[in-house]
Amino acid sequence: xxxxxxxxxxxxxxxxQCNSSESQLKSEPxxxxxxxxxxxxxxxxxxxxxxYLQKGEDxxxxxxxxxxxxxxxxxxxxxxxxxxxxxxxxxxxxQIKQDLRSVKYANQVLxxxxxxxxxxxYRGVAQNNQQDYVNAEIDFxxxxxxxxxxxxxxxxxGAVRIQLNKLDLAIADLEKAIGIYPHNVKNYINLGLAYKQxxxxxxxxxxxxxxxxxxxxxGYLLALRYECFLGINDTAKACKDLQKAIxxxxxxxxxxxxxxxx
Numbered sequence: 001x002x003x004x005x006x007x008x009x010x011x012x013x014x015x016x017q018c019n020s021s022e023s024q025l026k027s028e029p030x031x032x033x034x035x036x037x038x039x040x041x042x043x044x045x046x047x048x049x050x051x052y053l054q055k056g057e058d059x060x061x062x063x064x065x066x067x068x069x070x071x072x073x074x075x076x077x078x079x080x081x082x083x084x085x086x087x088x089x090x091x092x093x094x095q096i097k098q099d100l101r102s103v104k105y106a107n108q109v110l111x112x113x114x115x116x117x118x119x120x121x122y123r124g125v126a127q128n129n130q131q132d133y134v135n136a137e138i139d140f141x142x143x144x145x146x147x148x149x150x151x152x153x154x155x156x157x158g159a160v161r162i163q164l165n166k167l168d169l170a171i172a173d174l175e176k177a178i179g180i181y182p183h184n185v186k187n188y189i190n191l192g193l194a195y196k197q198x199x200x201x202x203x204x205x206x207x208x209x210x211x212x213x214x215x216x217x218x219g220y221l222l223a224l225r226y227e228c229f230l231g232i233n234d235t236a237k238a239c240k241d242l243q244k245a246i247x248x249x250x251x252x253x254x255x256x257x258x259x260x261x262x
Contacts, residue, residue, distance in 0.1 A: 106120070124137075131163075136156075158171075223245040
């Protein structure tokens, strides 16, 4: 009898303790961990930023710059100092003749990262587009001090230096650019222009000939080369270039054909 009473008492006590603990657990609200909640929120935001960036990049590749701008601006609404979005907006500005905006976004990047070569390059390109050749050259100089073989900057500084009438320096930049990447027709267009301004007609002709070997911008190169043939008094070749350039769409040269070839 005593054994039964003891067993019943123990069982009753356990039952009471279990129910008491269970009701206590139910009555106490679950405690959230702030760090986990914030980490989850950050992941969602980062995913949204990454999606906007990727969509903007895809739109650039599809040639729809205006829609791409909206995607990158969406990023800046979430994260105003996102360097990737700022650089893309600066780049687009150089492509769609919004050079002031390009400079603005490049400046914002440079405030965050003063040594950002990409921002310096886009700002230099935008300044060149605005015919601010002095400041464009300054930016290009800064880049080439950090990276002397930066091909695009050598090419563009060469073009800027032609505008500044620093022709020997321009030729040096362009010849170095050709040594790095000889397959861009712009190398030879600009090199020919520099020699042409020095009245080095044959060197200009040689540069244009190399450009023609690439097989791009044929009409434009011929429209430039004919003047060099006139410079060395080879009217027959000048007229041949004029006729071919006109057939390729440069109809504004018809008056030159009438002037030199009749």
